[in-house]
Amino acid sequence: MSRPLLEVDHLVMNYTTEKGDVSAIQDVSFTLYEGEALGLVGESGCGKTSIAMSLLGLAADNARFDEGEIRLDGTNLLALTPDQMRQRRWNDISMVFQGAMNAWNPVYKVGDQIREAMDLHFRPRLSSREVEARIAKLFELVGLNPAMINRYPHEFSGGMRQRAIIAMALSCDPKIIIADEPTTALDVIVQDQILQELKAIQADLGMSIIYISHDIAVIAEVTDKIGVMYAGKLVELGPTKEVFARPKHPYAYLLLSSTPSVTGPRRKLAPLEGEPPDLLNPPTGCRFHPRCPYATERCSTEEPPITDIDSGHQVACWNWQEVPELGGLTK
Amino acid sequence: MTQPLLKVENLSKLFPVAKGFLRTPTDFIHAVDGINFEIQPGESLGLVGESGCGKSTTGRMLVKLMEASSGQILMSDKTQTEDLIDIANIPREDMKRFRRRVQMIFQDPYESMNPRRTVFETVSEPLTVQNIGSLKEREERVSEMLRLVGLSPPDAFLFRYPHELSGGQRQRVAIARALVLDPSFVVADEPTSMLDVSIRISIMDLMLKLADEFDVSYLYITHDLAVARYMCDRIAVMYLGKIVEIGDTEEILGNPQHPYTKALLSAVPVPDPTHVKEEVAILGGITKAINPPAECRFLARCPWAQDVCRTSDHPPLEDKGDGHYVACHLVESALARA
Numbered sequence: 001m002s003r004p005l006l007e008v009d010h011l012v013m014n015y016t017t018e019k020g021d022v023s024a025i026q027d028v029s030f031t032l033y034e035g036e037a038l039g040l041v042g043e044s045g046c047g048k049t050s051i052a053m054s055l056l057g058l059a060a061d062n063a064r065f066d067e068g069e070i071r072l073d074g075t076n077l078l079a080l081t082p083d084q085m086r087q088r089r090w091n092d093i094s095m096v097f098q099g100a101m102n103a104w105n106p107v108y109k110v111g112d113q114i115r116e117a118m119d120l121h122f123r124p125r126l127s128s129r130e131v132e133a134r135i136a137k138l139f140e141l142v143g144l145n146p147a148m149i150n151r152y153p154h155e156f157s158g159g160m161r162q163r164a165i166i167a168m169a170l171s172c173d174p175k176i177i178i179a180d181e182p183t184t185a186l187d188v189i190v191q192d193q194i195l196q197e198l199k200a201i202q203a204d205l206g207m208s209i210i211y212i213s214h215d216i217a218v219i220a221e222v223t224d225k226i227g228v229m230y231a232g233k234l235v236e237l238g239p240t241k242e243v244f245a246r247p248k249h250p251y252a253y254l255l256l257s258s259t260p261s262v263t264g265p266r267r268k269l270a271p272l273e274g275e276p277p278d279l280l281n282p283p284t285g286c287r288f289h290p291r292c293p294y295a296t297e298r299c300s301t302e303e304p305p306i307t308d309i310d311s312g313h314q315v316a317c318w319n320w321q322e323v324p325e326l327g328g329l330t331k
Numbered sequence: 332m333t334q335p336l337l338k339v340e341n342l343s344k345l346f347p348v349a350k351g352f353l354r355t356p357t358d359f360i361h362a363v364d365g366i367n368f369e370i371q372p373g374e375s376l377g378l379v380g381e382s383g384c385g386k387s388t389t390g391r392m393l394v395k396l397m398e399a400s401s402g403q404i405l406m407s408d409k410t411q412t413e414d415l416i417d418i419a420n421i422p423r424e425d426m427k428r429f430r431r432r433v434q435m436i437f438q439d440p441y442e443s444m445n446p447r448r449t450v451f452e453t454v455s456e457p458l459t460v461q462n463i464g465s466l467k468e469r470e471e472r473v474s475e476m477l478r479l480v481g482l483s484p485p486d487a488f489l490f491r492y493p494h495e496l497s498g499g500q501r502q503r504v505a506i507a508r509a510l511v512l513d514p515s516f517v518v519a520d521e522p523t524s525m526l527d528v529s530i531r532i533s534i535m536d537l538m539l540k541l542a543d544e545f546d547v548s549y550l551y552i553t554h555d556l557a558v559a560r561y562m563c564d565r566i567a568v569m570y571l572g573k574i575v576e577i578g579d580t581e582e583i584l585g586n587p588q589h590p591y592t593k594a595l596l597s598a599v600p601v602p603d604p605t606h607v608k609e610e611v612a613i614l615g616g617i618t619k620a621i622n623p624p625a626e627c628r629f630l631a632r633c634p635w636a637q638d639v640c641r642t643s644d645h646p647p648l649e650d651k652g653d654g655h656y657v658a659c660h661l662v663e664s665a666l667a668r669a
Binding site: 043044157159160187188189190191192193195196214215216217218220221223240241244245254255256258259260261262263264266269270271272273275276 | 381382497499527528529530531532533535536554555556557558560561581584594595596597598599600601602603604605606608610613616617
């Protein structure tokens with residue numbers, strides 16, 4: 001087993017608002033190992049982006065970390081000063097955001113913008129020729145013609161701009177990349193190309209990646225390990241193949257049962273009743289219990305801890321043994 | 332053969348590329364370029380393709396939110412059973428009647444509703460415009476619609492404003508609004524793509540259920556083949572303004588013939604980590620069809636292109652058997668095989 005690189009340990013984070021505290025991350029723990037691809041999946045508002053921002057030290061001003069630690073190579077990132085964190089960002093952890101392709105400054109050349117990031121963050125210092133060579137290499141790595149370095153963002157298509165963003169994320173040789181919905185705004189063929197490329201780059205460079213997506217099909221394709229989030233809680237965590245074959249949290253089970261696919265038998269999908277809860281005022285006990293078909297009385301009062309049910313497969317549910325095998329429904 | 336509900340013949344839409352003020356445009360984007368298809372009563376057709384392929388433009392032309400540049404859209408009229416009528420020639424005074432038969436559901440439930448109108452005002456507006464019923468009857472009809480789309484009790488929703496509703500609830504209101512006049516044809520343009528996965532299925536199930544109850548046909552526009560599979564009896568795949576393949580859903584997905592369909596299908600992420608991908612590498616990226624050359628639209632990206640593709644015009648849709656039509660020079664036709 002490779003070395004643990006990033007450990008999120010019982011993290012609790014609330015957003016302070018005028019209406020009260022919004023419980024965005026509630027007691028979330030996971031470990032990212034070297035060279036591993038972890039996927040965090042969940043619906044809007046489940047806290048997956050809040051986790052990404054916390055890992056990068058970019059949480060909103062009203063975010064309050066009440067408990068827990070985020071340890072990178074043993075250092076608690078939450079204890080660092082903003083300046084120390086700035087030095088970690090890009091060098092240790094970098095990011096590819098949703099819609100980042102639209103964040104290029106239109107009046108600077110793409111190459112110059114990557115150079116700027118390297119000037120600010122990259123140690124060792126490189127000569128400008130070395131920087132040039134490195135950017136050219138990065139362009140090749142992400143499937144862009146190095147001749148595009150001196151072009152402006154408007155000369156790139158959407159997919160190319162996103163590739164250039166990935167090149168920028170790789171520019172300082174990070175240990176971890178956080179990819180938050182990296183392909184959401186792209187067409188399916190371009191999405192596929194970029195995901196395959198990210199996967200290949202990750203394998204080549206032995207990097208760790210955290211993918212964040214609402215699309216479990218994307219997560220299925222690119223990750224080794226998956227964490228399913230619901231309403232600020234991590235409800236299931238385990239090897240991707242294991243969780244997809246035997247989801248044991250009712251939410252994960254229903255999410256998988258309600259995802260249409262172009263392969264396999266044409267199934268009747270099971271809808272998830274109700275809507276996600278308001279995190280200003282989260283349900284007591286298990287946060288999923290109001291929508292859960294397997295809920296019992298205990299679920300509305302006692303919060304289930306996340307526990308190991310099989311080697312490395314963790315579930316936070318009192319009644320996980322009631323959850324049936326997948327794929328009983330046929331259209 | 333029953334009379335189709337809708338018949339589209341050689342439909343095209345060209346958009347001029349602006350060259351500057353007062354200059355006659357010479358370049359045109361061929362957003363929709365001579366497409367043909369039929370929809371039978373009660374059938375749902377999925378129109379699938381990437382952004383910019385012309386699928387939304389097609390949908391808008393069918394509901395007359397946009398005039399066609401050329402071609403015909405023929406629709407059967409429930410009351411006059413004889414002939415199909417060309418919707419371009421509907422006289423002004425009959426337009427209202429046309430609108431009763433054809434409705435649209437839009438993608439973004441946050442933008443398709445007037446924020447200053449209550450749910451009741453939104454859903455009853457079609458009735459008001461069409462002068463149907465008294466206020467009392469309209470109230471009853473709207474309540475019934477809300478119940479049908481799963482917003483019950485209706486009293487709790489009638490006087491709410493869009494901002495007080497979630498995305499899924501708004502889309503339910505949009506569906507109620509589209510179906511309140513009991514139309515026979517609804518264009519649904521990505522109605523679930525803005526919604527969360529868990530909400531998506533309930534909206535799709537609702538649309539399927541109502542299609543049955545109201546005997547309505549959908550033209551279901553989507554970029555997501557998995558969604559099209561769930562919703563549609565047949566699928567038409569569009570690429571740069573052309574339909575390149577059309578046929579029964581399972582046939583298209585199980586036995587895709589056009590290189591573009593194959594590539595699209597192989598690129599769709601599959602929610603199964605054990606699934607082994609069959610990579611179909613196509614070249615380059617999608618472009619815009621500005622004054623496109625006569626050859627096959629897909630030529631520049633097709634990894635299998637032969638001389639015949641370079642020397643002939645864009646291939647017509649040909650029957651490959653069982654109503655599976657493909658527009659590709661390289662796919663043998665059923666006739667040639669026989």
